[in-house]
Amino acid sequence: xxxxxxxQGARRVAAAPEEVWDExxxxxxxRKNLLTVMGWRAVLLVAFVGAWQATxxxxxxxxYVSTPSDIATRLWEWLRDGTVATHLYATLQAxxxxxxxxxxxxxxxxxxxxxxxxxxxxxxxYIIAIYSLPKVALAPLFILWFGIGxxxxxxxxxxxxxxxxxxxxxxxVRAVDRDxxxxxxxxxxxxxxxxxxxxxxxxxxxxxxxxKISVPxxxxxxxxxxxxxxxxGIGFVLKRASGxxxxxxxxxxxxxxxxxxxxxxxMVVYGERYVDxxxxxxx
Amino acid sequence: xTGSSASVGPGAATADLAPGxxxxxxxxxxxxxxxxxxxxxAIKDVDLDVSSGEFVCIVGPSGCGKSTLLNMxxxxxxxxxxxxxxxxxxxxxxxxSVGYITQKDNLMPWHTVEGNIGLALHIRKTxxxxxxxxVAEMIEMVGLQGFEKSYPGELSGGMxxxxxxxxxxxxxxxxxxxxxxxxxxxxxxKLVMQAEMQRIWAExxxxxxxxxxxxxxxxxxxxxxxxxxxxxxxxxxxxxxxxPRPRDVFKIRHQPGFADLAEELWDILAxxxxxxxxx
Numbered sequence: 424x425x426x427x428x429x430x431q432g433a434r435r436v437a438a439a440p441e442e443v444w445d446e447x448x449x450x451x452x453x454r455k456n457l458l459t460v461m462g463w464r465a466v467l468l469v470a471f472v473g474a475w476q477a478t479x480x481x482x483x484x485x486x487y488v489s490t491p492s493d494i495a496t497r498l499w500e501w502l503r504d505g506t507v508a509t510h511l512y513a514t515l516q517a518x519x520x521x522x523x524x525x526x527x528x529x530x531x532x533x534x535x536x537x538x539x540x541x542x543x544x545x546x547x548x549y550i551i552a553i554y555s556l557p558k559v560a561l562a563p564l565f566i567l568w569f570g571i572g573x574x575x576x577x578x579x580x581x582x583x584x585x586x587x588x589x590x591x592x593x594x595x596v597r598a599v600d601r602d603x604x605x606x607x608x609x610x611x612x613x614x615x616x617x618x619x620x621x622x623x624x625x626x627x628x629x630x631x632x633x634x635k636i637s638v639p640x641x642x643x644x645x646x647x648x649x650x651x652x653x654x655x656g657i658g659f660v661l662k663r664a665s666g667x668x669x670x671x672x673x674x675x676x677x678x679x680x681x682x683x684x685x686x687x688x689x690m691v692v693y694g695e696r697y698v699d700x701x702x703x704x705x706x
Numbered sequence: 707x708t709g710s711s712a713s714v715g716p717g718a719a720t721a722d723l724a725p726g727x728x729x730x731x732x733x734x735x736x737x738x739x740x741x742x743x744x745x746x747x748a749i750k751d752v753d754l755d756v757s758s759g760e761f762v763c764i765v766g767p768s769g770c771g772k773s774t775l776l777n778m779x780x781x782x783x784x785x786x787x788x789x790x791x792x793x794x795x796x797x798x799x800x801x802x803s804v805g806y807i808t809q810k811d812n813l814m815p816w817h818t819v820e821g822n823i824g825l826a827l828h829i830r831k832t833x834x835x836x837x838x839x840x841v842a843e844m845i846e847m848v849g850l851q852g853f854e855k856s857y858p859g860e861l862s863g864g865m866x867x868x869x870x871x872x873x874x875x876x877x878x879x880x881x882x883x884x885x886x887x888x889x890x891x892x893x894x895x896k897l898v899m900q901a902e903m904q905r906i907w908a909e910x911x912x913x914x915x916x917x918x919x920x921x922x923x924x925x926x927x928x929x930x931x932x933x934x935x936x937x938x939x940x941x942x943x944x945x946x947x948x949x950p951r952p953r954d955v956f957k958i959r960h961q962p963g964f965a966d967l968a969e970e971l972w973d974i975l976a977x978x979x980x981x982x983x984x985x
Binding site for chain 2: 600602603605606607608609610611612616620621624625627
């Protein structure tokens with residue numbers, strides 16, 4: 424026991440003198456930095472919107488670029504008459520359902536093929552062939568199959584998400600450290616233990632990465648589906664505005680999509696922080 | 707080879723682990739690997755008996771198949787030729803009676819120190835309160851109090867090594883396989899860990915098969931030192947070490963006879979050092 428005591432002693436000595444750090448200075452300089460960054464961001468935004476407003480008309484034809492004030496007015500109208508609520512709901516519903524279905528199936532198939540190398544080798548060329556196809560090109564087919572309603576959008580979004588999640592899951596399961604699996608086997612772990620204690624946590628980062636990159640793609644799938652043929656959704660509103668040469672409406676739709684996509688991505692960032700809390704380097 | 711259907715289970719083995727009985731018995735064991743287009747013979751016709759309660763050290767040039775021998779004892783590999791018996795039974799699957807301390811620390815990076823040390827206890831469905839007490843005991847033994855909630859990525863190499871040791875000892879396997887466990891540690895910590903290893907061995911009566919590249923470590927710790935030749939690895943010398951126990955690993959190097967013994971073994975080892983191909 425004495426040997427270990429000496430080791431602890433060393434640590435106690437190291438921790439003994441209360442070190443005094445100037446925490447206040449550190450914090451205030453951080454706060455100052457943040458304020459500077461935020462300040463400049465605001466300046467940039469105001470300058471851009473201001474320049475847009477000022478040049479639209481005297482310099483550039485508002486038919487093409489509209490004006491920030493017209494866009495804001497349009498957004499306000501849409502918010503009040505329920506356009507945003509109705510169509511955004513449709514788009515988000517298709518996005519979410521596509522994301523969940525594609526994600527679940529992608530993780531499932533990724534795990535299955537990852538744990539069955541022989542089957543994976545057999546189907547590999549076919550998966551690569553389908554993967555190589557630009558998935559949005561499937562939109563017309565899905566509309567043919569499932570009609571212009573919600574289903575075709577969900578299927579398109581799910582297909583796109585599936586491949587992204589599947590590939591990441593598969594790679595993650597294949598990348599599991601064999602040595603860690605052996606550790607669990609020597610402890611008497613069953614296949615289920617190996618899956619739960621090694622494969623799942625080890626591939627969690629990969630799976631999460633797949634899910635993360637597929638969030639905007641789920642939205643793309645839904646919107647592309649709506650653009651192709653639909654009667655609802657922000658994609659539908661966007662296409663309708665464009666068809667009636669309503670530039671303000673087009674920009675207003677784009678603003679909605681941008682805000683939605685940003686919120687979705689931000690949610691993913693927070694989720695990732697939680698899942699990956701064991702990594703010492705914060706992202 | 708599924709994890710659960712190992713023929714050598716902890717229950718089956720304990721009956722035959724009476725002191726003095728051979729625990730690990732290699733009989734004419736050879737192992738070949740296919741590496742790219744070449745067939746490499748890692749070890750050839752190795753005969754080796756490790757008795758219950760013995761502390762056996764293996765030294766040899768790198769690539770002489772020391773790790774291969776441990777992997778086979780752990781049931782992670784099968785011999786290409788010959789027989790490898792554990793407590794009299796052929797090893798056909800993961801051998802759950804051994805605790806294997808590998809060169810790499812192989813900790814689960816997503817578990818805390820506590821989680822890693824308790825891993826085997828959770829897998830073996832040990833009672834929660836008992837498991838917690840055992841984990842705390844192990845943490846104290848390796849001197850990692852205060853780091854219970856740390857993740858392996860936040861620890862130094864030496865601390866990770868201690869977690870590995872604690873994790874392996876936590877479930878109390880009757881046999882320990884150690885593959886250069888202290889190779890990456892600094893000289894001082896290495897001595898501390900050696901002393902700890904010897905203490906655990908003396909207190910628990912475990913059988914230890916300990917691979918090292920450090921001859922003085924082998925002589926200081928082992929009841930026997932096995933010197934292996936370069937690839938294909940064969941047993942060159944099987945030398946009994948008679949220094950009285952308990953040994954003071956900090957001072958044994960100055961004991962009469964130690965230097966001569968180390969030099970003798972070194973000469974045997976050195977004869978092979980340069981004839982061996984690189985890993």
